[in-house]
Amino acid sequence: MRSIPSLPQNDSPAQQELRLATLTQERQVYAYNFDSRLSPLGIAAQVPRQDNFSFVWLDGVATTGLQLLGNVLAIGAKLFDNGEAIQNDAGLSELELRRVEGTYRELTDGFSRLSDRTSRLHQAPRSPAVTLIADVIERPRTLLKAAGQKLEETAGVAIVSELATQAALDAPAIGQDILDLIDTLLKKLLSEAGDLFLKYLGLYGKAASLDNYTAQFSLLQPPSVASNYETDLIFARMRLAGPNPALLQGIAALPEKFPVTDAQYQSVMGSQDTLARAGQEGRLYLLDYAVFQGIPTGQTSGGQKYIEAPLALFAVPAANQADRKLRAVAIQCSQTPGRSNPIFTPADGTSWSLARLHVQVADGNYHELIAHLGLTHLILEEFTLSTHRQLAPQHPLYLLLTPHFQGTLAINNAAETSLIAPGGPVDQLLAGEIKASTQVSIQAVANQSINQSFLPRALAARGVDDASKLPDYPYRDDALLLWNDIRAWVSDYLAIYYNDDAAVRSDYELQAWVTELASPDAGKLKDVTEGGGGIQTFEYLVDLTTYIIFTASVQHAAVNFPQRTVMSYTPALPLAAYAPAPTSVEELPPSTELTHLPPLQMAFLQQAVTFGLGNVYFTRLGGYDTYLREPWFADARVWPALEVFQKRLRATEREIGQRNLSRIPYETLLPTAIPQSINI
Template sequence: ERVGDAKRTIDTVEDLLGVLAREQRGANEMMARCHRVLSHEGLRGDAVKDIARDIGNFLQRIFDLLLSKAVEAILARAGLYGRPAELGDYARQFQSLVVPDDVADVNQDGAMTDEAFAAMRLAGPNPVMLRRIDAVPANFPVDAARFAAITKQDLAAALAASRVYLADYAALSLQVSGTDPAQKYASAPLALFALDESRSALAPVAIQCGQTPSNACPVFYADEGRSWELAKIHVQSADGNYHELISHLGLTHLLVEPFVVATHRNLAQQHPLFLLLLPHMQGTAFINNAAINSLIAPGGTVDKLLAGTIESDWAVSATALTSLDFNGHMLKNNLKIRGVDDPALLPDYPYRDDALLLWDAIEGWVGDYLDLYYDSDADVVEDEELQAWYRDLISPEGGTLSTLGQADPAGGEGRGVFTVAYLKEVVTMVIFTGSVQHAGVNFPQRTIMSYAPAMPLATYAPPPVRVSGALPADAGLAHLPPLQMGLLQVLVGELLGGVYFTRLGDYDRHQRQSWFTDRRVDEPLAAFHSNLVAAERTIGARNLERAIAYDVMLPSRVPQSINI
């Protein structure tokens, strides 16, 4: 196979992993070039077109290799092709790669243990699904007696005491089950969780594998043995699909892209907002363009790995973005809307606690920076470039972010950016999304998500139904991906989760001189750096006390922008 500029023979899985490691290094070098060009030319000039082409060719070359007949033959020779004979076949796929810790969290039924399954909702790749509820939804007929038998709590009392939580994957109802490489089964489950009376542990209680209850879509409970284990596999698969299509693609990559375009279209290169935002946008348009033409193209890796047809996957991502409540999606607002903002009610929520640390650090930095240039709300209203930027973002022909904006404090009609305070919130949201939130959903692809039984990106048997007899011991294996899809999940996760370029707050890296030439910026930037150092220490100390370390939001591991 020809990979990069050198001809290399690939005969074994180890050879393939070696190629992937070299390509990771090449990706970092490519992003350094991208950073240099964008810093001096913006999204203009032939060099930008060259970078877009090179990044697109880079991804296409890798994915063509991973999906090639030659690699298929290598996997077949290595016994890593077709249906698994036993669960251990998936762990053997890692070869010389580090086997992720979550291998130990999957039981012999091929499902996550109840403890690990609950922990994924709080500190997994997609830790944004839990919502505290005060009533069980009508389409999820959980039996109060079964709830009491499992939790040793009365359901009504637990609801009234704010100890019951729901993960609802209704947004995946748009998925149509795919058939590449074989029949797959998409689902939109609901999962109910409860805290114990001391609020020290969250546990799963009930799962329904679809949105409409029926004999073909029953509620399974945590005391139902192997049927329960199969139901958990389908929830984990739905969580992986929601993660990739909504939390990752839709609400980081695609959410930031309109800001990239509007910033270059409407703000002069010396506009203070352009200077602040550009480092947090570098590489985003390029990687999105490359992904559209390779990663999420028909017949590409997403088409093969995820549960739905690629057309229905596109619909899921697009709908999530177009229906987004922009202000409600800001971290603090989102936590409050979901009812998970109060540590007194939900003490152990690593995503919330670490994300808030970094949100506050970014918010302080953005506030101090913008205060240098906007003395009053009138300055915001009278900034013609800023107002053009906003109009472009909400335009149906532009960014289509129709919910972006605030009500006019003066009582006028329409929405807009009228105050310094709201501008600070918007800019904080953009920077947080392009750095911290993306890191939180991208880098677990290399760890937690790379082990297919922990998070199968598609299931290959239909959701379970209630049966009279006992299920066979190996029933779970039929629901998990073929081995070649499991290895593809390993390799794609290794690539996408293994490219780290730039670091949050490091604006001067790869620059010939200081990025900010206004010396008034020095003091607030130094304060931002100090806050990031303090956040690193705080998260490190928290991880020493946590049952499972949550390290994806350590500032030292958070890139400035979405560049992979």
């Protein structure tokens, strides 16, 4: 049973000494590394064993890996007979065909081995060792020390103890085998041999039609957006309920660098409306991707990659209109207006479609580098490290926050060592050179004001908080419900331990925690203290804690899971263009879009990465006890507040369900679809 939490200033001198000794040890375990691909940001120097991936998480990853690998093998099923290539539409040589057959055998063998290892994860004894399995999931190190004793106590049979102990000892190795196997198979598909295999399967080179992208989904269900992404309605809606739903900015007037005319505006919004009127009424909205201006771009087997720094104008019809959905009005593909950088509107046919595609490329890169990697994963890395280094395990804030950090150090380490490594998936898929892309993420963290990131403030700062001006904004509306649910829970929980502001100011562990977060030699986070420094009030502590939990759960879910439901179909949101943006308004054949879209091998990689990252759900918001044999919170005073929180989440689930009856459904922020932490 965990001890009842306490504030350090209320402990005895002996207890305070014990807390300090524990923290001294933890600072060695949770050390900073400032010399990585993410330098100068501090990341964990190592992933402590207790922070490694759990077995339940590994099961989800393995299952997703089997789905993806099975999909590839299904595409190739009709092209092989007993492992032998039976046709050669790709014009490969005999030697190349033999290599293709070798790759096919490796993949089928990999599928069998992955399936076997997944099955072995499920073989730990179930009864009488249910309590043991809970520990396997959460605390491998504790289990290894006590497995035999626990089973003897519950079963009284030595052989059961021996078997369970062996299962516990085997499971970490099985889990590592799964991760190594998935990594090996991915590298195989990224290799020269993988290229030959994809050529043989018809998954390589420029697409002849959009059907080639749909054909990449053999056993997988294509996202619903595959059937409607080319409409302006869905293009506009992605700003409000897509993978990157927190960038749209309300404006009163257009910037000089984006000189849209009233005639262009009225071609979409009607002759009775004007830019001046819409701006005055708060109905104009802007996307500005200036962050990508001049970024060095990379090359792949598909050729030179391109990314622009576009501006896009959107507007909401006036209040007297029946349909007040956001509409796409105009696009300028780079920052400086001129004859070679015209403004496109929906009246411009294929040229408009190409301009829209280049906005999507910029949005996809912004999403992955800033909204996703930078403002969820990397920021939470700093909170995770500082919490372990400055708050003793019996601190109430430590107990509240650590479930929301489960798996974060491990997944961030995997990203730093593999995903964003030179030649890795991000380097292959995104438009910029990998060093330049990584720098975008680093700068996003450095520039982010934590205090201005609290959801109500962030919405107001972007001018999108007023539902009368922007009525249909699913992300805003659902996220606010969840922010309020989390804030009420945090306030109720912390009020058990902090009687007043003086208790907050006297908590020297808490003050050391926030000092480290803001330190230029440690967390490096911007605007993470109150005026005067430190944390001065209970209300600020509640807001900051709410932000941490919201970011780890709701915000990460908002940007992570649409990778599967939108981005796995590459034409809907390509991560790089393969031709420059149009420089004139002219009639072009619709097939021109295919020259701008990624080649099929890059689309295949985008499908694998985004489906994989968007298909693993581990833990659920509010489910602190899900994998434990006893309550996570030992203090019985917490239980009523937790029950209220869980009831609020169920009510929010019903409210979102009702909203989805009268809008295009947005299911990303259903509470049952939101994990507790950033673990994928």
